[in-house]
Amino acid sequence: MPTDTKRVRGPEASQSPLLFWSRPAKALPSHGPRADGRQRDQVDVRPVFVRCGLVSQAKGSAYIEAGNTKVLCCVYGPRETERRDETDMKSGRLTTDMRFAPFSCPERGSWIQGSQDKDFSLMLQESLQPAVCLHKYPRSQIEVNVMVLENSGSILAHAVTCASMALADAGIEMYDLVLGCSLRQDGGSFVVDPTYPEENSCRSGSGEKQGRLTVAFLPSLNQVSGLQSDGEMAEETLTAGIRTCIEGCYKVYPVIQQALIKAVRRAAPPPAES
Amino acid sequence: MATVQVSEAEKVYILHGIRDDLRVDGRGCEDYRHMEVETDVVSNTDGSAKVTLGHTAVLVGIKAEIGKPRPMIANEGYLEFFVDWWVSANATPEFEGRGGEELGTELSNTLYKVFNNQHSLDLKSLCISPGEHCWVLYVDVLLLQCDGNLYDAISVAIKAALFNTKIPRVHISTDEEGGKEIELSDDPYDCMRLDVENVPCIVTLCKIGHRHVVDATLLEKACSVASLIISVTHRGIITCSRKVGRGSLDPESICEMIEAGKRVGKALHPPLMKLLQQEESLGKKRQKVGFLC
Secondary structure: OOOOOOOOOOOOOOOOHHHHOOOOOOOOOOOOOOOOOOOOOOOOOOOEEEEEOOOOOOOEEEEEEEOOEEEEEEEEEEEEOOOOOHHHHHOOEEEEEEEEOOOOOOOOOOOOOHHHHHHHHHHHHHHHHHHEOHHHOOOEEEEEEEEEEEOOOOHHHHHHHHHHHHHHHOOOOEOOOOEEEEEEEEOOEEEEOOOHHHHHOOOOOOOOOEEEEEEEEEOOOOEEEEEEEEEEEOHHHHHHHHHHHHHHHHHHHHHHHHHHHHHHHHHOOOOOOO | OOOOOOOHHHHHHHHHHHHOOOOOOOOOOOOOOOEEEEEOOOOOOOEEEEEEEOOEEEEEEEEEEEEOOOOOOOOOOEEEEEEEEOOOOOOOOOOOOOOHHHHHHHHHHHHHHHOOOOOOOOHHHHEEEOOOEEEEEEEEEEEEEOOOOHHHHHHHHHHHHHHHOEEEOEEEEEOOOOOEEEEEOOOOOOEEEOOOOOOOEEEEEEEEOOEEEEOOOHHHHHOOOEEEEEEEOOOOOEEEEEEEEOOOEOHHHHHHHHHHHHHHHHHHHHHHHHHHHHHHHHHHHOOOOOOOO
16 A cells, blocks of 8 residues: 655554544434434435635635534635646646545544545645636646644545635636535435544445445536545446535535635725725 | 546537537447456456456466454455555656646546445455454556556556456464464465455446537546546445546536446446356456457
8 A cells, every 4th residue: 555655653653542442333213313413314414614815824724613623725726837738738728636635534533645645635626626717827837735633524524615715715717616515425324524433424224225326516607527426336226316416515605705805895994985 | 537638629529529428439428448457467466356357457466375364354354555656756747737646646546436335345254353364455556558548447457357357265273382373274275265256347437518428438537527436236236436536517417427337337248247157257267368469
């Protein structure tokens, strides 16, 4: 397994104390209300707090908080790149980098291997690329750096939303905002915007219809720019899940729009009436 | 992915052809190219398979080793995937833009997701003694030639290689101090086989124009903006799906593509299993084709 050579990890023999916990992790019930009071089988996303323009050094930045999930994103660019090959001459390049702080997950960096980070970065790039007008930035490179401060579920979905807000805050021309939403299918019911325990609870024996799904969506163009699922789901479950995630994206849309308008007003206040 | 240079006129030609359900090599939109599967090609491995799909060739070798189980899941073995190229990415001029290493990482991460569920492979049968020893299957994929549609070829090769895998039987004995000792049985033919009924196969659907095609060549891939990768079991359960590419897809066309992918994937399993069982039944009489063809 490719190992992460950039971080200094603790000694190999150290383990999380959670392993020695005598009480076994109880599987979350698949009926009844969820732990934080939201409803199952309904598009009930966590309330979201977003703010743009936090990092002064970056061209654009955004911070999103949903429940306990905290994600920060900075955008640098457009910067000039050396001419590598023909494709750079006609359109720009978007590079993404998604990193997890070692303290962000319940286990210290244990399931976060270097290749998993790269996988998230790749999915983030595939979700953002259709929305950015790269042909307007030839020979340039736009860098998107996402840092996850706390992982409490639906991390990719919130990272996508945060990154597209940061791109908008940086003034990069885009066709549309990209919003993310994720879903966890658990037996016959689903939960939208799952928390970390909801995402990772495994129910042995229930077999089919166990899965996680993340969708990145462009609301005004009605296009899906990113899709990722794992687990075992039937085809109807998957398509229903995609529609549910799209509804979830629409729920978050007004909040994001308001935050961007506020950021623009703060940066360039409207002329005083005189 | 590797790119080919395609002119605008050629793109239009391919687009119009696909609109009328006719591809450049005469296939329909949901037809695969000629596929050849051969197992047990490398004798040093516990299981191996080579798959040739048109001009794409993939070799998978599986080695089983005894290791410590994952801390949170003490009574199961696990699989480790690694994808590599035959020649270095820089040496082949085709692989511009994205480095071969990145693509290898993307492929192996997708494989982890495909097998990240309880029913694809019975991991409990890979456990030797809970919390201490288990079988770790190292699945190493070597990409020999790339002409598009790597995911499909790799998944078929992995299924064939897992079918071919022979894991030696072990039994644990306690010695005088109370420590556990692992003994491999002396008979080289006394081995455990894996049940690959539920191992999924990956179907890649490329969106070209308004239609989607299965098993796209590099040329067709250059005309498409986005593809959907779906892994389907023989019962039609979807274990992993992922959108790749720089474009976006309409929700309606995603639903159509998922439905088509499920149909095509489900139809891929019975002939593959039949072929594998036939090959197995030939036993020693089988003529090995190998690599010189």
